[in-house]
Amino acid sequence: MRSNALHAIALAFFLIAVGASVFMIKAVRFGYPLQPGVTASVWTIEVFLDFMAKDEPARIDLHIPTTDAARDLAGEEFYNGSFGLNLTSDRATGNRKAVWAYRFPSNRKVLRYSAETRGETQSTRLPDWFAEPAPRATPFEADPVKRQAFIVWSASLRRRSADDATFADLMLREIFGGPGDRGEDADEQAVLLKELPAPLDRLELARETLAAQGLQARIANGVRLVEDVRRAETIHWLEYRVGGEDRRFFPGGAPSRFLTIWRGAEGLVSANGVSELDLQIAISSERSSAAALAQRAGAEAAPVSRLFSFGDLPLTTQLVYKTLVTIPVGIALLVFLRQFVGVQTLGTFMPVLIGIAFRETALLNGVILFSTLIALGLAVRFYLERLQLLLVPRLAVVLIFIVIAMAGITILMTDNNQAIGLSISLFPMVIITMTIERMSILWEEASAGEAIRQGLGSLVVASLAYLVMSNAHVEYLMYNFPELLFILMGICVLMGRYTGLRLSEVWRFRQLARA
Amino acid sequence: MLNAWRKLREKGVIGVNQRNLDFVAARNPRRLLHRVDDKVETKRLAEIAEIPNPELYGVIRDGRDARSLADLLDRADGCVIKPARGSQGKGILVIDGPLQGGWRLANGRRVRLDDVRHHVNSILSGMYSLGGQPDAAIIEYRVKFDPVFGRICFKGVPDIRVIVLKGVPAFAMLRLPTAESDGKANLHRGGVGVGVSVIDGTTRTGMQFDRPIRHHPDTGEALAGLAVPHWDDILQIAARAYDVSELGYLGVDIVLDREQGPLLLELNARPGLSIQIANQLGMRAHLRAIDALDVEYASADMRVRLARRAFEKSFGEKGLGDGADSGSAPDGARARPVLGVVEGGLAGAAA
Numbered sequence: 018m019r020s021n022a023l024h025a026i027a028l029a030f031f032l033i034a035v036g037a038s039v040f041m042i043k044a045v046r047f048g049y050p051l052q053p054g055v056t057a058s059v060w061t062i063e064v065f066l067d068f069m070a071k072d073e074p075a076r077i078d079l080h081i082p083t084t085d086a087a088r089d090l091a092g093e094e095f096y097n098g099s100f101g102l103n104l105t106s107d108r109a110t111g112n113r114k115a116v117w118a119y120r121f122p123s124n125r126k127v128l129r130y131s132a133e134t135r136g137e138t139q140s141t142r143l144p145d146w147f148a149e150p151a152p153r154a155t156p157f158e159a160d161p162v163k164r165q166a167f168i169v170w171s172a173s174l175r176r177r178s179a180d181d182a183t184f185a186d187l188m189l190r191e192i193f194g195g196p197g198d199r200g201e202d203a204d205e206q207a208v209l210l211k212e213l214p215a216p217l218d219r220l221e222l223a224r225e226t227l228a229a230q231g232l233q234a235r236i237a238n239g240v241r242l243v244e245d246v247r248r249a250e251t252i253h254w255l256e257y258r259v260g261g262e263d264r265r266f267f268p269g270g271a272p273s274r275f276l277t278i279w280r281g282a283e284g285l286v287s288a289n290g291v292s293e294l295d296l297q298i299a300i301s302s303e304r305s306s307a308a309a310l311a312q313r314a315g316a317e318a319a320p321v322s323r324l325f326s327f328g329d330l331p332l333t334t335q336l337v338y339k340t341l342v343t344i345p346v347g348i349a350l351l352v353f354l355r356q357f358v359g360v361q362t363l364g365t366f367m368p369v370l371i372g373i374a375f376r377e378t379a380l381l382n383g384v385i386l387f388s389t390l391i392a393l394g395l396a397v398r399f400y401l402e403r404l405q406l407l408l409v410p411r412l413a414v415v416l417i418f419i420v421i422a423m424a425g426i427t428i429l430m431t432d433n434n435q436a437i438g439l440s441i442s443l444f445p446m447v448i449i450t451m452t453i454e455r456m457s458i459l460w461e462e463a464s465a466g467e468a469i470r471q472g473l474g475s476l477v478v479a480s481l482a483y484l485v486m487s488n489a490h491v492e493y494l495m496y497n498f499p500e501l502l503f504i505l506m507g508i509c510v511l512m513g514r515y516t517g518l519r520l521s522e523v524w525r526f527r528q529l530a531r532a
Numbered sequence: 533m534l535n536a537w538r539k540l541r542e543k544g545v546i547g548v549n550q551r552n553l554d555f556v557a558a559r560n561p562r563r564l565l566h567r568v569d570d571k572v573e574t575k576r577l578a579e580i581a582e583i584p585n586p587e588l589y590g591v592i593r594d595g596r597d598a599r600s601l602a603d604l605l606d607r608a609d610g611c612v613i614k615p616a617r618g619s620q621g622k623g624i625l626v627i628d629g630p631l632q633g634g635w636r637l638a639n640g641r642r643v644r645l646d647d648v649r650h651h652v653n654s655i656l657s658g659m660y661s662l663g664g665q666p667d668a669a670i671i672e673y674r675v676k677f678d679p680v681f682g683r684i685c686f687k688g689v690p691d692i693r694v695i696v697l698k699g700v701p702a703f704a705m706l707r708l709p710t711a712e713s714d715g716k717a718n719l720h721r722g723g724v725g726v727g728v729s730v731i732d733g734t735t736r737t738g739m740q741f742d743r744p745i746r747h748h749p750d751t752g753e754a755l756a757g758l759a760v761p762h763w764d765d766i767l768q769i770a771a772r773a774y775d776v777s778e779l780g781y782l783g784v785d786i787v788l789d790r791e792q793g794p795l796l797l798e799l800n801a802r803p804g805l806s807i808q809i810a811n812q813l814g815m816r817a818h819l820r821a822i823d824a825l826d827v828e829y830a831s832a833d834m835r836v837r838l839a840r841r842a843f844e845k846s847f848g849e850k851g852l853g854d855g856a857d858s859g860s861a862p863d864g865a866r867a868r869p870v871l872g873v874v875e876g877g878l879a880g881a882a883a
Contacts (some may be wrong), residue, residue, distance in 0.1 A: 356549060408659050456621075518545065518550075526808065526810075
């Protein structure tokens with residue numbers, strides 16, 4: 018007996034541990050929101066490439082967004098036409114490229130890439146290796162003139178700053194500020210700028226200056242995430258780390274949300290063998306449930322969250338499970354009410370089934386309907402008692418009467434434009450029939466009071482079960498975190514080993530407690 | 533409420549959860565339950581072991597048997613019709629004797645053959661059995677009420693419930709019908725439960741509807757201090773019921789017949805917990821004490837002796853009797869003389 022108890026408790030904790038760990042993985046690691054109705058803007062970014070092919074081998078390299086886990090890139094799609102697609106990635110920079118190639122394309126061609134993202138903000142963390150000190154690099158080794166200019170300028174900056182942070186601030190102000198901010202070394206700066214399109218030239222200078230100080234820095238390129246834009250421009254910024262802090266410097270002012278597409282000073286696209294290349298980046302935003310996005314991103318990231326989700330099922334099946342997974346919550350509540358409180362009900366799980374039926378009718382209508390049908394059915398049942406019928410035929414008569422009564426109520430209510438009439442369809446008549454039978458036997462064998470007491474107990478439990486099962490939070494949590502079923506199972510195992518008194522028994526034996 | 537909960541825990545009052553888990557599930561293997569759930573089987577086993585029980589007149593298993601119903605019912609002494617797998621006294625029809633082409637019931641109503649046949653058919657279709665399983669109807673000897681309980685009994689037949697753990701009688705209770713319970717001894721219908729000392733069978737405190745009482749609600753007689761006659765035989769029957777049922781936790785129901793003495797009425801694998809209120813005792817400590825005894829090879833006689841000793845050890849010489857002033861009495865002797873039968877008079881008064 019002791020070992021039974023231990024076994025049961027071990028099993029319960031195992032189940033709870035399994036459920037809780039999967040839950041934590043999903044909630045913490047993949048950021049599944051714990052509240053229903055949390056919506057996040059989801060941006061769809063689409064890159065269109067439109068060009069004329071020249072009947073010669075063509076190759077188009079396009080930077081596509083880097084996939085860092087924190088970025089939650091989901092639903093990547095490529096439209097290749099007749100082109101061959103090859104994805105390459107660069108481990109050092111994290112850049113990814115889509116390489117489209119075709120031997121002899123002709124006419125106008127279109128290539129397309131699209132993905133969904135929640136984007137990044139200023140507070141999105143930079144990779145961990147950014148925290149490590151960078152090797153000091155001395156730029157402009159080859160050119161003594163530039164080298165001299167750089168030394169003069171950086172020495173001047175160092176003189177006028179206290180530490181790395183103030184150095185970086187001052188340097189960025191001098192490079193990107195207006196003419197008044199350029200300071201006394203404007204000539205040196207002008208010499209140092211490379212032949213790159215603005216603002217990449219200045220960003221590159223800033224990066225080199227920081228690198229010479231042994232600070233991690235890199236140029237990042239991407240797009241602003243704003244409401245729908247047909248042609249988004251790429252923006253460029255500097256990511257660096259100073260004083261233990263991740264920073265981003267946006268020359269044109271910081272956007273609230275953005276998406277990093279690639280890093281480095283290269284262009285977004287490079288093409289060979291085509292002409293009239295037109296590149297268009299379209300951004301559209303859509304408010305969608307954050308859970309759905311987490312699910313989409315998570316499915317790619319980890320098999321565990323895919324295993325514990327209904328996202329891959331057909332939509333109709335998903336809807337069934339949305340209801341189905343809440344039933345165990347009602348069942349667990351029923352177990353608690355029976356084993357700990359001692360509520361008496363007609364039939365074991367009957368109240369939960371009634372509670373499910375209330376989903377169709379809403380609570381008040383359901384209670385009224387249920388009580389009415391039970392009362393009518395009991396009347397018929399007592400009348401049939403006098404006819405002395407056998408059990409099964411008698412049950413059949415009551416059941417048929419219930420269907421007639423339901424039909425009557427529906428017609429009556431629909432005539433009066435009451436919604437109750439229409440919601441009745443799935444009200445479980447077999448359960449009602451069995452309830453009537455049990456109640457009438459109880460009525461005869463015990464007492465009317467006992468029958469009504471248990472009937473009311475069933476109704477209360479059914480209502481509570483309905484309230485719990487139809488709760489938006491519960492439904493949301495159970496549907497998005499089906500692993501909670503293991504926790505419920507564990508709790509039920511634990512409740513199955515409860516040998517203490519029920520609340521009703523404390524009341525029953527209260528006089529013994531006083532003595 | 534929490535305070536009461538803690539106090540009851542201290543007193544060792546056990547609830548349904550613990551009864552089901554630690555006693556019923558742990559000691560009553562499912563494969564043996566049919567021995568007590570099916571009264572035909574119980575009677576067969578009792579017959580083999582020569583445990584006295586009400587004589588079986590007939591078993592009706594299907595509609596064809598029901599045709600011979602009239603012959604079975606025609607007895608001057610009456611009979612009892614009950615479902616073989618009934619519980620809590622449901623579906624029991626007590627027939628007093630023939631009356632004007634029909635029969636008179638214990639409650640005075642007259643029934644005709646059609647009524648009885650319908651009742652039997654209800655039993656057969658499983659209306660009173662657990663889970664609505666098809667059932668059989670038993671027709672058996674109607675116990676003749678022993679006048680010994682006349683003053684504390686209203687109509688109907690009182691019975692004695694003994695809780696038996698591993699074959700050792702642990703607790704006992706006398707169940708008395710009242711006007712409220714319609715002549716049935718079932719506690720949940722308003723029957724009175726009176727705690728009985730296992731040592732000598734003297735009655736102690738009483739209860740009705742889970743509330744302690746000192747006097748019978750209908751006759752007004754004090755409940756404590758009576759001696760249940762044939763106490764040795766009753767303990768013997770209780771102990772031997774374990775041998776035939778092999779259930780480690782058993783409720784044994786025994787009736788006292790005027791002519792035949794104690795008879796085994798039925799066995800229960802899930803006896804109720806009201807016996808704790810009737811005795812004003814929590815059961816846990818005493819059940820644990822009996823559980824600690826080694827009784828594997830003990831005979832019924834030995835187990836009865838062990839039961840008395842254990843009860844004394846747990847609750848003192850007089851079993852904590854609430855007014856059990858006359859101490860232990862030999863078999864049949866009464867602590868307080870009980871006179872006459874008041875059944876008829878009170879039945880009339882109640883009607």
